[in-house]
Amino acid sequence: MNQNWHGALIRHLLLLATACLIVGLITGAYGWSFAVGLGTYLAWTLRQLLRLHAWLSQHSPDTPPPDGYGLWGDVFDSIYQLQRRDQRARGRLQAIIDRVQVSTAALKDAVVMLDTDGNLEWWNRAAETLLGLKTPQDSGHPISNLVRHPRFKEYFAAQNFQEPLEIPSPVNDHLRIQLYLTRYGNNEHLMLVRDVTRIHHLEQMRKDFIANVSHELRTPLTVICGYLETLLDNAEDLNPRWLRALQQMQQQGGRMQALLNDLLLLAKLEATDYPSANAPVAVDLLLLSIKNDAQALSGQRNQRISLEADTGVRLRGSEAELRSAFSNLVFNAVKYTPDQGEIRIRWWGDERGAHLSVQDSGIGIEARHLPRLTERFYRVDSSRASDTGGTGLGLAIVKHVLLRHHGQLDISSVSGKGSTFTCHFEKVQVVRG
């Protein structure tokens, strides 16, 4: 194409020069003849330029270019071809975008795209029903202004999206939504939102069922245990054949009561996301009283129980919940450590938060059991549990209480050497001084 342009340009200029030369020969005024020739050529070129400008500035891309001669004809045609190619490419891209939009609009799940700062960029129709986003008013607004649940704010600020988040929908409290966030591109976020109301109801029914059954069983069991106690208080009146049976009944009754209490406590912990109390708890004093109870539980077994607690580090939360979590860890250490063993309780704070560790020189746990230890009723071996009278719910309670107090449980153990259970609490939960 370039070659043609050059050729045409040279041809035009040669033609013009020859014409001017002939006119100059006839008239004898070479200077004027060339001046008039060049002026005419310039005027013609300007006219072509104006036609090009007029054609480009009109908005309809379908209008063919004006007719042009020589070099200008080539320029008009090339621009027209470029425009057509660009238009076809744009049409193809638009078709892809339309298909994506139509398919995401048909989705029941909401899809929301957020920019680097968490501002809304794009969303599908389901996002309007599940999150109450309004098109186009909400575009560019921060997502945290529209989904105002405190847990969402925490979740988004922490930028740890390994687990999905379940919260009530901002539009309707009866709707439960689950949010999955993923980072992509230049730290932008893609958010998927699912309606999990049905699953949530089923889960709620399961929790209510367990709580109700535990509650209903408590009264008859208290009556049975009460009568057993009265009978055993008058053991001398009993036929010796029945004595052992009654003692075993009382022991198992006690276990059932502990089990029901733990189940009810777990149901209570699951009912809300955060503890109702949020006052700073003096953990050092709490641990001192737990240590005394542990000493009593240890009895004549000669275990050495030590406590080192930083008195200046307190923890926001519910004292009752923390007591049950910490005492579960300490009492487990007593239960699973042989006579003359050592149990070390430590509480300290640092720049990352506060930490409690309960270390024992007990029987330890094999590494394969560690990931499942906080599951309900998970036991390393069932004979161990019946020896110690455990319910299998202790560590599940610990995990729940820690979750509610921005904490995490870390377990390390060597079989036969001992175990260390460490609770790490985030800085937000710690009060110093």
Ligand code: ADP
């Ligand atoms: P349990 O009421 O049976 O003690 P937990 O949930 O408290 O239930 O503990 C689960 C299991 O973890 C226990 O059955 C026991 O096998 C193991 N375990 C817990 N703490 C210790 C420990 N300090 N040393 C060894 N094993 C432990």
